[in-house]
Amino acid sequence: MEKYEVFKFLAVIIVFAKIFGIGARKLKAPQVTGEIIAGLIIGPSVLGLIHLKGPDGAPNDIGIFLGQMAEIGVMLLMFTAGLETRISELKKTGVKALLIACAGVFIPLVSGTLLYMGYYGAAPWGSEKFYEALFIGLILTATSVSITVQALREMGKLSTTVGTTILSAAIIDDVIGILVLTIAMGFRDPTQNIGETLLMTGLFFLFAIVVGFIIYHIVKKIDVMHPHTRRIPIIGLALCFSLSYIAEAYFGVADITGAFIAGVILSSLKDSDYISRKMDINSYMIFGPVFFASIGLQTDITNLNANILLFSLLFVIVGLGSKIVGCGLVSRCLGFKGSDPVKIGVGMMTRGEVALIVAQRGLSLGVLDSRYFTSVILLIIISSIATPIILKTIYARDEAKAK
Amino acid sequence: MEKYEVFKFLAVIIVFAKIFGIGARKLKAPQVTGEIIAGLIIGPSVLGLIHLKGPDGAPNDIGIFLGQMAEIGVMLLMFTAGLETRISELKKTGVKALLIACAGVFIPLVSGTLLYMGYYGAAPWGSEKFYEALFIGLILTATSVSITVQALREMGKLSTTVGTTILSAAIIDDVIGILVLTIAMGFRDPTQNIGETLLMTGLFFLFAIVVGFIIYHIVKKIDVMHPHTRRIPIIGLALCFSLSYIAEAYFGVADITGAFIAGVILSSLKDSDYISRKMDINSYMIFGPVFFASIGLQTDITNLNANILLFSLLFVIVGLGSKIVGCGLVSRCLGFKGSDPVKIGVGMMTRGEVALIVAQRGLSLGVLDSRYFTSVILLIIISSIATPIILKTIYARDEAKAK
Numbered sequence: 001m002e003k004y005e006v007f008k009f010l011a012v013i014i015v016f017a018k019i020f021g022i023g024a025r026k027l028k029a030p031q032v033t034g035e036i037i038a039g040l041i042i043g044p045s046v047l048g049l050i051h052l053k054g055p056d057g058a059p060n061d062i063g064i065f066l067g068q069m070a071e072i073g074v075m076l077l078m079f080t081a082g083l084e085t086r087i088s089e090l091k092k093t094g095v096k097a098l099l100i101a102c103a104g105v106f107i108p109l110v111s112g113t114l115l116y117m118g119y120y121g122a123a124p125w126g127s128e129k130f131y132e133a134l135f136i137g138l139i140l141t142a143t144s145v146s147i148t149v150q151a152l153r154e155m156g157k158l159s160t161t162v163g164t165t166i167l168s169a170a171i172i173d174d175v176i177g178i179l180v181l182t183i184a185m186g187f188r189d190p191t192q193n194i195g196e197t198l199l200m201t202g203l204f205f206l207f208a209i210v211v212g213f214i215i216y217h218i219v220k221k222i223d224v225m226h227p228h229t230r231r232i233p234i235i236g237l238a239l240c241f242s243l244s245y246i247a248e249a250y251f252g253v254a255d256i257t258g259a260f261i262a263g264v265i266l267s268s269l270k271d272s273d274y275i276s277r278k279m280d281i282n283s284y285m286i287f288g289p290v291f292f293a294s295i296g297l298q299t300d301i302t303n304l305n306a307n308i309l310l311f312s313l314l315f316v317i318v319g320l321g322s323k324i325v326g327c328g329l330v331s332r333c334l335g336f337k338g339s340d341p342v343k344i345g346v347g348m349m350t351r352g353e354v355a356l357i358v359a360q361r362g363l364s365l366g367v368l369d370s371r372y373f374t375s376v377i378l379l380i381i382i383s384s385i386a387t388p389i390i391l392k393t394i395y396a397r398d399e400a401k402a403k
Numbered sequence: 404m405e406k407y408e409v410f411k412f413l414a415v416i417i418v419f420a421k422i423f424g425i426g427a428r429k430l431k432a433p434q435v436t437g438e439i440i441a442g443l444i445i446g447p448s449v450l451g452l453i454h455l456k457g458p459d460g461a462p463n464d465i466g467i468f469l470g471q472m473a474e475i476g477v478m479l480l481m482f483t484a485g486l487e488t489r490i491s492e493l494k495k496t497g498v499k500a501l502l503i504a505c506a507g508v509f510i511p512l513v514s515g516t517l518l519y520m521g522y523y524g525a526a527p528w529g530s531e532k533f534y535e536a537l538f539i540g541l542i543l544t545a546t547s548v549s550i551t552v553q554a555l556r557e558m559g560k561l562s563t564t565v566g567t568t569i570l571s572a573a574i575i576d577d578v579i580g581i582l583v584l585t586i587a588m589g590f591r592d593p594t595q596n597i598g599e600t601l602l603m604t605g606l607f608f609l610f611a612i613v614v615g616f617i618i619y620h621i622v623k624k625i626d627v628m629h630p631h632t633r634r635i636p637i638i639g640l641a642l643c644f645s646l647s648y649i650a651e652a653y654f655g656v657a658d659i660t661g662a663f664i665a666g667v668i669l670s671s672l673k674d675s676d677y678i679s680r681k682m683d684i685n686s687y688m689i690f691g692p693v694f695f696a697s698i699g700l701q702t703d704i705t706n707l708n709a710n711i712l713l714f715s716l717l718f719v720i721v722g723l724g725s726k727i728v729g730c731g732l733v734s735r736c737l738g739f740k741g742s743d744p745v746k747i748g749v750g751m752m753t754r755g756e757v758a759l760i761v762a763q764r765g766l767s768l769g770v771l772d773s774r775y776f777t778s779v780i781l782l783i784i785i786s787s788i789a790t791p792i793i794l795k796t797i798y799a800r801d802e803a804k805a806k
Contacts, residue, residue, distance in 0.1 A: 003474045004651040004658040011644035018637050065471055071406045230687060234421050237688060241414035248407040255407040281684045285640060
């Protein structure tokens with residue numbers, strides 16, 4: 001491949017992703033679904049402008065390059081997700097949010113795994129099929145709270161107890177989700193036994209805490225001396241890439257975990273928003289569109305049949321229901337009254353980028369089939385559209401009652 | 404190569420490039436030279452942390468990937484250079500700046516070519532050696548005016564006749580330089596004859612003017628409706644990649660020409676600075692450091708000997724002298740009095756990124772040997788340090804005389 005050929009593919013991806021992204025936003029769906037659909041349309045399913053694989057089924061030059069760019073995009077997304085963690089906020093809301101988050105991780109995890117087994121038959125512990133089932137569950141764990149936040153902010157309910165609880169629970173839920181994913185992916189490696197996996201995971205987090213503590217204090221000093229300068233986001237990016245690499249290479253822990261932890265380390269910095277904004281520009285200009293479009297490019301619509309469609313439908317129902325039931329029940333037990341538990345459950349049910357990243361990880365590990373992308377995309381679209389509508393309806397009814 | 408391995412290399416490049424970039428700036432040298440030296444140090448010449456080539460001399464996986472990233476970096480740099488062209492400004496300063504620019508392109512071009520031939524022996528028209536000589540000349544054509552602008556601004560002389568003349572001449576000199584490079588690279592292609600090359604180059608510029616006119620007016624409308632929104636720089640980036648590809652694929656014209664023209668097309672936009680700033684963030688975070696570090700990575704110090712060092716010294720002298728003499732003489736003929744011609748000549752003698760990009764292009768075409776990188780880097784460092792000092796000295800002496 002000549003070097004300049006890549007520019008054609010990048011131009012096509014950027015243009016289509018932007019047009020469909022804007023289109024999705026106009027239809028009140030998240031922009032990323034537009035970018036995924038753009039990938040579907042320029043890919044082999046429809047226009048066939050970009051092929052990531054050669055005739056032999058192996059990735060071709062452009063597939064290798066875009067795959068690597070998408071991988072950088074994933075790290076930037078996970079790093080930004082980490083940066084948005086507010087440790088001080090978490091301490092305040094404390095144990096209630098933690099319990100809700102735990103329910104919001106484990107009930108969807110178990111429900112998703114059981115759904116797969118119920119649909120395709122039980123799978124013995126440790127078998128290939130078992131890991132596929134587990135990944136279906138793992139996809140359901142991570143809440144994408146941005147759409148809920150947007151909806152609550154519009155209604156002026158973000159700083160209510162319900163609002164802050166949702167926000168904190170969603171953040172803790174990311175951390176627990178990453179932890180569970182890390183352990184699950186470690187188990188998957190046939191060369192490691194369970195004890196070793198747990199040990200290495202533990203060691204990585206220990207390493208991250210020690211190194212994180214040191215780096216945080218160094219960067220904090222640099223940030224005070226040179227606030228809002230280029231070097232701050234550059235240090236952040238270097239930390240993101242370093243921890244991603246170290247996690248995989250030395251601890252056998254997923255690189256996305258490293259990127260996320262790098263973000264958490266810098267999240268208490270005064271300039272964490274500044275870093276986040278600069279990362280965002282890199283993300284939305286090139287790496288983000290390439291990642292989301294590549295999801296679409298890998299989704300093979302021709303594989304679709306009634307069977308997978310029915311599964312996707314059940315997957316969406318279980319995905320939404322398990323969060324509402326899990327988080328809602330725990331909230332009720334914790335003393336939330338009236339419609340508040342439902343609000344919390346609904347607020348926690350939106351899914352987004354991280355669900356896709358988990359699915360993508362499953363695909364590249366050879367655990368998950370690419371046809372489940374359809375299910376994940378459907379879940380993201382439906383949850384993102386439904387959450388604001390349901391929340392607004394509940395709040396409106398509450399206010400009508402109060403009068 | 405595992406996908407996560409690339410993060411190690413990116414982290415190393417980003418960290419070293421930033422540290423040496425800051426170091427260079429503290430020593431009043433341009434930041435890019437620091438980034439190049441970072442590449443030298445992490446490359447096979449010193450630490451050997453990154454190898455772009457396998458034992459067989461062919462690029463390895465990481466070499467291919469970083470090469471592609473560097474290529475994107477080059478397009479972003481050329482696009483930004485194009486964006487900074489102010490067509491309205493050019494019309495004002497008019498014919499004087501044009502004539503100075505022409506001298507500033509052709510005298511260094513001829514001097515550089517002759518220097519090579521004088522040093523290594525005459526080369527017949529069209530031979531391999533002739534093209535190497537021509538590329539040595541081509542490297543000398545492009546002025547990098549940013550350091551001169553900085554110096555003039557500090558002294559409050561930027562808006563004097565001398566200041567605006569230098570600025571305009573430097574911009575025109577980029578356009579003419581690109582034109583000459585495009586034609587020279589077209590000639591180099593053995594499958595094309597001279598007539599065809601000139602025809603295709605002409606057709607490309609015709610295409611660029613027509614398409615540019617249409618796109619400029621469409622983007623202008625979008626910019627009025629949605630100023631300062633993400634879509635503006637995204638459209639810019641897509642245009643940059645599209646024209647880079649179209650130039651190479653359909654007209655056989657260098658992709659950097661396409662990227663530069665894309666910048667020129669959007670340079671009259673109200674939001675051209677906004678686009679430029681967003682591109683800059685992409686550039687300085689990842690693509691820029693990768694490009695400049697990869698120059699260092701490709702520079703083989705072990706190849707250095709007295710012969711190439713002597714050549715480099717002569718190259719720097721000819722590089723600086725040809726601009727001073729060329730631009731200075733023409734300025735004097737155009738009526739500039741006293742020390743003004745020398746100021747213009749000195750102001751035009753700084754070189755920067757574009758000189759490196761031309762050298763890189765010569766290397767990837769197989770025309771230029773990588774050892775000449777040393778000469779180019781030396782020229783950039785010396786010209787960037789010398790220009791502000793000389794300008795300040797001349798202005799100080801003028802003021803002392805005036806008293």
